[in-house]
Amino acid sequence: MHIAEGYLPWQHAAAWTAAAAPFVAHGVRSLTQAVRADPDAKLLVGAAGAFCFVLSALKIPSVSGSCSHPTGAGLGAVLFRPPVMAALGTITLLFQALLLAHGGLTTLGANVFSMAVVGPWAAYGAYRLVRAVTASAGEQTSLGAAVFCAAALGSLATYTMTSVQLALAFPDPASGFPGSFATFAGIFSVTQVPLAVIEGLVTVVLVRLLCRV
Template identity: 65%
Template structure:
């Protein structure tokens, strides 16, 4: 994640921008529809974007000479579905590039594909799969948030390997090299982010249950008849 400004060859930078554009445009329509149909979602949408910005701005040194970040896209994908995060995640990346020099404008498309498209979709898919297997909300949140993080870095490794194949082992060797750079710190960081997601959803369940029910994350509790008799 956060491929630096000017790091990708121009053709790759343009290609990834073209690939990201339909997802971002679809995400913009999804956000407009959400706000129009459910104006009460505006505050939680803003909170999801802010959570993603703050968490993904945390830059941790890596023993392999690179750096690692949480992503923060998993909770938003679970709450609002991945198309919404395609827009929110891209806006986060744009502000980070402009204000923090994390990533860049020429690499915005590539970073958006990894961070705002693939990560949220993989995380949401893992969440739905675990829920479908009969697990509760919190185990599903853990799986979704952790895998959203890991999928982002796997995608970034593939992007870098496409741009810079190894001289002797080609694309496969480059993938192994870039995955090795990220894995040592990113795997435990993804697990920690999954635990943070569990804590976040525990707090939301305790304090914002009606909102989670409205979004379909929790099932609505049956109304209790007057007098308290079931």
């Protein structure tokens, strides 16, 4: 769920850009350090970035027969860790804005904050937590549960954060932020909640297959 170009007032767009900047800067720094330390890593990072973009361009079934795209936040966080995802996610979002018109350039900061920062961190947190809790349940079960929670929660956290951003920009005239948040979250939950479940299931299939390679 990308916030379109021009949808946020410019003050909000600037504020979210500032909020995302330290995460992205940290991610870019660790990425460039890794690449400088090992030049061979450059192509692998390229592969990871291309994979993230294509993953987020895949169609997954949504309610009412329409199709939507996975965020990839959960998978990316588990495979590449959240700091790297902040950088790769930003690059992916930039390409989405320029190649697919998904999300805008002035709203890039806001979208990065929800999709490349909050989503991956929430997913990573859920992954570690579930892994710790289910450590005794056997590797297959533990990994499956953790990956499902990571992907589903990563997707939900992204959508919740986007609703927060919209609610802050357009508070309800009567009840302010809470009312507006409820409205935005309510409208988007129709598609986003089933989507989060499906993304969780898809990611479990994906990670199970990767583990067997």
